[in-house]
Amino acid sequence: MELRLYDTLTKEKRPFVPLDAKNVRMYVCGPTVYDFAHIGNARPVIVFDVLFRLLRHTYGEAHVKYVRNITDVDDKINDRAARDFPGLPLNEAIREVTEQTGKQFHADVDALGALRPSVEPRATEHIAEMREIIERLIAGGFAYAAEDHVLFSPQAMNAANSSLPRYGALSNRSLDEMIAGARVDVAPYKKGNTDFVLWKPSKPGEPSWPSPAGIKAEGRPGWHIECSAMAWKHLGEHFDIHGGGIDLVFPHHENEVAQTCCAFHQERMANYWMHNGFLQVESEKMSKSLGNFITIHELLKDWPGEVLRLNMLKTHYRSPIDWTMKSLEESARTLDDWYRVAADVVPGEPAASVVEPLLDDLNTPLAIAALHGLRGEAAALSGSLRLLGFLAESAAQWESRKQQASGVDAGEVERLLAERTAARARKDFKESDRIRDLLAAMGVAIKDSKDGTTWEVAR
DSSP: OOOEEEETTTTEEEEOOOSOTTSEEEEEOOOBSSSOOBHHHHHHHHHHHHHHHHHHHHHOGGGEEEEEOBBOOOHHHHHHHHHHOTTSOHHHHHHHHHHHHHHHHHHHHHHTTOOOOSBOOBGGGGHHHHHHHHHHHHHTTSEEEETTEEEEOHHHHHHOOSSOOOTTTTTTOOHHHHHHHSOOOOOTTOSSTTOEEEEEEOOTTSOOBOOSTTOOSOEEEOHHHHHHHHHHHHHOSSEEEEEEEGGGIIIIIHHHHHHHHHHHTOSOSEEEEEEEOOEEETTEEOOGGGTOOOBHHHHHTTSOHHHHHHHHHTSOTTSOEEEOHHHHHHHHHHHHHHHHHHTTSOOOOOOHHHHHHHHBTOOHHHHHHHHHTTTTOHHHHHHHHHHTTOOOSOHHHHHHHHHHHHTOOHHHHHHHHHHHHHHHHTTOHHHHHHHHHHHHHTTEEEEEETTEEEEEEOO
16 A cells, blocks of 8 residues: 655645655754743644654665754744843853753653654754855845845745746635735835745844845844755755644745745745644643643653653544543553553564554554554554554553552552452451552552452553
8 A cells, every 4th residue: 555645735635756765855843942842742743753653664764864953043032041041141041041942842752752853953053054045035036135134025936937836825825815814024125015034133132143145234044944944954955745733834834835946946845745733622722821731741740651642643633633631541541551462572563454544644543443453463563553653661661650650659559459368368358348449549450350469550
C-alpha cells in the first residue's frame, strides 16, 4: 500500500511521491521560545513525529531529513526578557530566556516520546540567508525598502507574468478577502494594504543586525522570512513536506510560499502542505482567561508522556480534538495493558493492520483500533507500538513510575498484601475485606487469581 497524504494546497489526499526517495525532506514550524509550551503546541510535535517515524520506516532512517526550527527572535521574547531580567541588558536577558525555555521545550517533548529532528536550526543563526532572500526579492521587483523597512508586495507577485503560484492559493483567499478579513498594519510607507514586513528597524537595546537593501540603520527580520531562510538552508528551494498547525496557514505559511517561490522562481515551495487541527479543553477553547490553559510541563507532573501521546493520537490529526480528563484516564488504562502484554517482549515487525492505516494520511485512530486486536500477538504488538513511539520503558519501570507519581509506598502495599493473604488463609474474610478496602483507599487495585494476588496503582 502506498503512502497518501492530504495536501492543504490542492485540498485532496494524494499519493506521496518524494522528489528524491533517498533524500525525503520535511520542514515543520517549531516553537517560539519565550514560555512553557502548552498542550496545543504538543499536537504538531506528536503528529509530525509519527510521520517522521513512518517515513523512516518506509524509506530508511538514513534517507529522511526532518527540520523543525526554533524562533529565538520575537517581540514576545523581548517582552519576557525585560519582565524577568530587568537588571540585565536586553540582549543578555533575551539569551537567558531563549536558553531556559529552549531547554524546557526539549525536556517536555522528549517526555512525549518525540524523536529529535534531524536538524533544529535557530532563526538568529540564519540572518545571512534571510538577507540573501530579501535582496533577491527586491531585485525581482517583489519587495521594496521604505523608511528602514523592507516589505513584500503580494500585488506584485500576482501581477507577475510567470509560473509563480497565486498569493492566497494556500489559504484559498483573494487579496480583497484578505484586506477585508485580516488585521493589517496600517503604515504610510506601505504601497498596498496586504504588504507584509520582511525586515524592520530595531528599537534601542533590541537584537539587531546590518540591514539589507542599503538601509543604514540596523534591524531585525520579520517572522515569516525566518522559516523561508531556514527551510532553504537545510532543505533547498523545493522540498517534499511542510507542516504545522492549522492556525499557521494564513498568514505565516501563505507568506512563506510567497517569499520562497518569488525569490527562487519556483512553482512550489513544498509539494505537500500538512496542517493539524485545533485543540479544545473539555469542549472549550483553551485560553488563560477561561483558566483552562494547560502546559505540557504541568500535565507531565500527573501523567506519563506516553499517556499524553496516546491521548493525542486517538483523534485524526486533521480533526479538532477535545482534551478531557476522562479521555486521559482511558489512555492511561490502555497503556497499562499494553505495557503488561508487550513491553518486555522482543519486538517483531509492525503489523500490516497498523501500518496500513498510517499510510492512509496518518489514520492513527484506525491504527490504534488495530493495536487492540494484537493482544494475542505480543511481538507484533510490541513492534507496532514502538513504531508509534510507545514502550520506551520496561514494564517494571512503567509500574514504578505510576507508583512514584501516585505516592504509593510499594513496601507498605506488599506488607498489607501479606497480611491479607494470611487473613484469607485463616478464613478471616472480614479482615481480608478491610485490607482490600484500605488498599483501594491508597489507590491500589488488587487482582486475585489461582496463581496468587497481583496489584497495580489504580487509574
